[in-house]
Amino acid sequence: MTEEYKAAKPIYMQIADKIIVSIVRRELTPGEKLPSVREMAVKSGVNPNTIQRTYSELERMEVVETKRGQGTFVTEQEELFQELKNKVQREIMDSFIDSMRQLGISEEKILDDLSSYIKGEGGKNS
Amino acid sequence: MTEEYKAAKPIYMQIADKIIVSIVRRELTPGEKLPSVREMAVKSGVNPNTIQRTYSELERMEVVETKRGQGTFVTEQEELFQELKNKVQREIMDSFIDSMRQLGISEEKILDDLSSYIKGEGGKNS
Amino acid sequence: MTEEYKAAKPIYMQIADKIIVSIVRRELTPGEKLPSVREMAVKSGVNPNTIQRTYSELERMEVVETKRGQGTFVTEQEELFQELKNKVQREIMDSFIDSMRQLGISEEKILDDLSSYIKGEGGKNS
Amino acid sequence: MTEEYKAAKPIYMQIADKIIVSIVRRELTPGEKLPSVREMAVKSGVNPNTIQRTYSELERMEVVETKRGQGTFVTEQEELFQELKNKVQREIMDSFIDSMRQLGISEEKILDDLSSYIKGEGGKNS
DNA sequence: GTGGTCTAGACCACA
DNA sequence: GTGGTCTAGACCACC
Known part of the structure; x- marks a missing residue:
C-alpha cells in the first residue's frame, strides 16, 4: 500500500484558488487591480513572498497580468x-x-x- | 487569524474516512474484524499511535466496537x-x-x- | 524614448540557461541526475532557494523531472x-x-x- | 567566486553601444554634434553623470571628440x-x-x- | 539524504 | 509606491 497521506495544498496555491473563485464569481472583474503583494500578505496573514508566488502562478496561468511599478491586474480577456x-x-x-x-x-x-x-x-x- | 491556511485533515482522520468508505462499499462487512493496530500501522506506513486514534474515533462514532483481547470489529447493526x-x-x-x-x-x-x-x-x- | 536599460537576467535563469546548454551539448544526458539543490547551490555560490527556483523553472519547461526524496533528473524523452x-x-x-x-x-x-x-x-x- | 553572475553591462556602456550603432548606421555622421550631456541625460532618463561617463568612454575609443565650450562631436575621420x-x-x-x-x-x-x-x-x- | 514550502528581511528597477 | 529577485535559515514529507 504505502499510500501518501496528502499534505495540505501549499498556501500559495490555496490563495490562488481563492482568487480564481473570486474571478469566476465576478467579485473580481477583468482589468481590476488586485491588492498589492504587501497588502495581500497582511490581509492573508502570510509572508509577502508567499503572495508573490501566488501572483506568479496566476500570471503563469494567464489569469492575471502584472505591470511593473503599477500592480497586478485580472486579465482583460472576456x-x-x-x-x-x-x-x-x-x-x-x-x-x-x-x-x-x-x-x-x-x-x-x-x-x-x-x-x-x-x-x-x-x-x-x- | 495567523493560522487559517493549511487545513489538511489529520492523518488519523484520513484513515478513518477510508475505513468508513470501505464499510459503505461493503468491502468491510458488519461483524468483520479490522486489522490489528500494529498490522494496520505497518500497512499504512504510519505510527501505531495514529491508528489507535483512528480506531478510538471510529468507536466514538459507533462504527466499530473493540473487544478486549480480541480486536476491533465493524458494528453488527445493519x-x-x-x-x-x-x-x-x-x-x-x-x-x-x-x-x-x-x-x-x-x-x-x-x-x-x-x-x-x-x-x-x-x-x-x- | 524612456528606454528601459535591461537589467541582467535573473541568476536563476542564467543557471537554467547553462543547464539547458549542457543538455544540448550532451554533457548532461537524458535520465542523468542533476546535482542536489544544496550541492548546486554551493557549486554556484548561490542560495539554495535560487537553485530551487532554477529547478522549478526547468521542470515547468519539462526539461527535468523531479522525484521526491531522490533528486532532479534530465527528462528521459529523446x-x-x-x-x-x-x-x-x-x-x-x-x-x-x-x-x-x-x-x-x-x-x-x-x-x-x-x-x-x-x-x-x-x-x-x- | 561569490560574484560571477548578474553581468548586465553597466548602463553607460549600453548607451555607448547604442551611439556606436547609430554611427555605424550613419544616423550620426562624422562631424555631427551629439546632444549635450544634460540633454542626453533627460532623453535617456538617466543621471547626467552616467552620460558623462559614456562620452568619456567614447572619447577614449576615439569615436568622438570633445571641444571645450562647443560640445561633443563624432570624429571626422572617414x-x-x-x-x-x-x-x-x-x-x-x-x-x-x-x-x-x-x-x-x-x-x-x-x-x-x-x-x-x-x-x-x-x-x-x- | 532529497525536493518543496514558508518566513524574515533586504535591495533593485520601474512608475 | 509597485512587482521581482535574492539571501538566510527553518520545517516538512518522502526515500
Whole structure:
C-alpha cells in the first residue's frame, strides 16, 4: 500500500484558488487591480513572498497580468472568464463523481439521488 | 487569524474516512474484524499511535466496537450501514452543491450541467 | 524614448540557461541526475532557494523531472533534446540576425560576410 | 567566486553601444554634434553623470571628440567609420560563431543552418 | 539524504 | 509606491 497521506495544498496555491473563485464569481472583474503583494500578505496573514508566488502562478496561468511599478491586474480577456469557470466547474464535478463512485453509486443513481436531495432540501434556501 | 491556511485533515482522520468508505462499499462487512493496530500501522506506513486514534474515533462514532483481547470489529447493526452511507453521501452532496453555488450556479443548472457532463464523459468508463 | 536599460537576467535563469546548454551539448544526458539543490547551490555560490527556483523553472519547461526524496533528473524523452537544441539555436540565430540588421546589413550580405569571415578565420581553429 | 553572475553591462556602456550603432548606421555622421550631456541625460532618463561617463568612454575609443565650450562631436575621420563598423560586426559574428560552436555545430553547418533559417523566415520582413 | 514550502528581511528597477 | 529577485535559515514529507 504505502499510500501518501496528502499534505495540505501549499498556501500559495490555496490563495490562488481563492482568487480564481473570486474571478469566476465576478467579485473580481477583468482589468481590476488586485491588492498589492504587501497588502495581500497582511490581509492573508502570510509572508509577502508567499503572495508573490501566488501572483506568479496566476500570471503563469494567464489569469492575471502584472505591470511593473503599477500592480497586478485580472486579465482583460472576456474569454478567460468562461474558460476559467468551465475549468473550475469541471474539476468540482469530477471530484464529486469520483467520491460518489467510491461509495459504489452508479452514474444514473448519482443524478437521481442528487435530484431528490436538492428537491428535498430545496425548501431551506428558496 | 495567523493560522487559517493549511487545513489538511489529520492523518488519523484520513484513515478513518477510508475505513468508513470501505464499510459503505461493503468491502468491510458488519461483524468483520479490522486489522490489528500494529498490522494496520505497518500497512499504512504510519505510527501505531495514529491508528489507535483512528480506531478510538471510529468507536466514538459507533462504527466499530473493540473487544478486549480480541480486536476491533465493524458494528453488527445493519441499520448503521444505511445510516452511515446516507450520512457520508449527504456530506458529499452538500459539499458539491455548496461548491457549485459558490460558482453562482443555480440548483436546476447544477443538475443539468452534471447530467450533460456525465453523459458526455460516460463513454470513457462504461 | 524612456528606454528601459535591461537589467541582467535573473541568476536563476542564467543557471537554467547553462543547464539547458549542457543538455544540448550532451554533457548532461537524458535520465542523468542533476546535482542536489544544496550541492548546486554551493557549486554556484548561490542560495539554495535560487537553485530551487532554477529547478522549478526547468521542470515547468519539462526539461527535468523531479522525484521526491531522490533528486532532479534530465527528462528521459529523446525528442526533448532535439526540440531543445532547435529552440536554443533559433534564439541564437534570431539574435544574430537582429544585431546584424541593426548595423544596416541586409540578409544576403549577412550570409556573405559571415561566410568570408569564417573562411578567413578558419585557419585558427583547424 | 561569490560574484560571477548578474553581468548586465553597466548602463553607460549600453548607451555607448547604442551611439556606436547609430554611427555605424550613419544616423550620426562624422562631424555631427551629439546632444549635450544634460540633454542626453533627460532623453535617456538617466543621471547626467552616467552620460558623462559614456562620452568619456567614447572619447577614449576615439569615436568622438570633445571641444571645450562647443560640445561633443563624432570624429571626422572617414576611416574611423569603416573601422568601427568592421569591429562591431566582427564582435557580433565572433559571439555568434562561438554560441553556435558551443551547441556543437560545425562551421559549415552554421552557414547552412543560418541560410535555411533566413530563407525560411525571409518572407516575413522582405 | 532529497525536493518543496514558508518566513524574515533586504535591495533593485520601474512608475 | 509597485512587482521581482535574492539571501538566510527553518520545517516538512518522502526515500
